[in-house]
Amino acid sequence: MASTAAVPFWRAAGMTYITYSNICASLVRGCLKEPYKSEAASREKVHFTVSKWANGKPEKPTIRSDSPDQ
């Protein structure tokens, strides 16, 4: 299995299994033909804000979004 050999490498790069599987999934989705490709891409939109808390106060929220214009 090719993926087995890859494990130490993406772990060393600081990736979790989730990131790894997501990259794999988006690669597979990239193999789709149009119109299915753009349809699948619309299901890949990421948007949320995260703020860390320190000493009972929220720090400045960071926006995780793949469409920066929003």
Add this chain to the structure above:
Amino acid sequence: MAMAALRREGRRFLLSSASSTPITARSAISSEESCLFGARSISTQIVRNRMKSVRNIQKITKAMKMVAASKLRGVQTKTENSRGLWQPFVALLGDGLSVDVKKNVVITVSSDKGLCGGINSTSVKVSKALTRVYSGPEKENKYVILGEKGKAQLVRDSKNSIELSISELQKNPLNYTQVAVLADDILKNVEFDALRIVFNKFHSVVSFPPTVSTVLSPEVVEKESEAGGRLGDLDLYEIEGGETKSEVLQNLTEFQFSCVLFNAVLENGCSELGARMSAMDSSSKNAGEMLDRLTLTYNRTRQASITTELIEIISGASALEG
């Protein structure tokens, strides 16, 4: 003819005397006073305004209900399909609710918007109860909060144990990629032995009991599986490839977390819509009842003033005749 002019004069006199009362006491008292003086009609303006605003509110709540109902249909199928993601994990790893560990992280799933009944306060209440259950010496409980409403409630008394807060998750329709990125962020930023995800599980439009899903850290899973019990069965499975058990477990728990979180977020979103639907339904019903009552009062007052006027005219005419 002369009589009518006289009457008009009289009314003007009455009105001017009513309006000359001190301005401070105008609102209720002056209208009452003008009634006492025998003004012919009671102002129905206030009731009419109130009826208008109630009708507008009813329109809004009805529209919100419609929106929630139409959204619910799509989300519900998505939610039901997503249940297949975590069920294999529960079959394999168990739920681990009773596993007692040092570092508990409670992930409270709530909504960003209000007006959806009590689902946010239920999940907050359950999260608080959960931290109380798992609290003890040398133990640490932290919160990770999804959604604005849960944050607003938890800030009040346990803001020091909030680790992360996430919002605007539902701006786009929920999808796995998004939740996976979120799960990744949580995994990287929070230290934990067990993640307890609290959310409202969608059963039907009217029932969404609060539910807890547990994701244990790989070390804890390994320890538990050595100790036997449900997790001891893990050794029965054959592992492909050259990975060690701890590696497999780490990958597995990470993936489990993202799947469980995905399901939790969807279930909660679905419950939110269901709750909003029933809340808006009952509030538009209430607005309707209120409107009925107001209409009754309004009509009664109008009728009373018409009757008074009629009596006045008739008695005036009969006085002239007599």
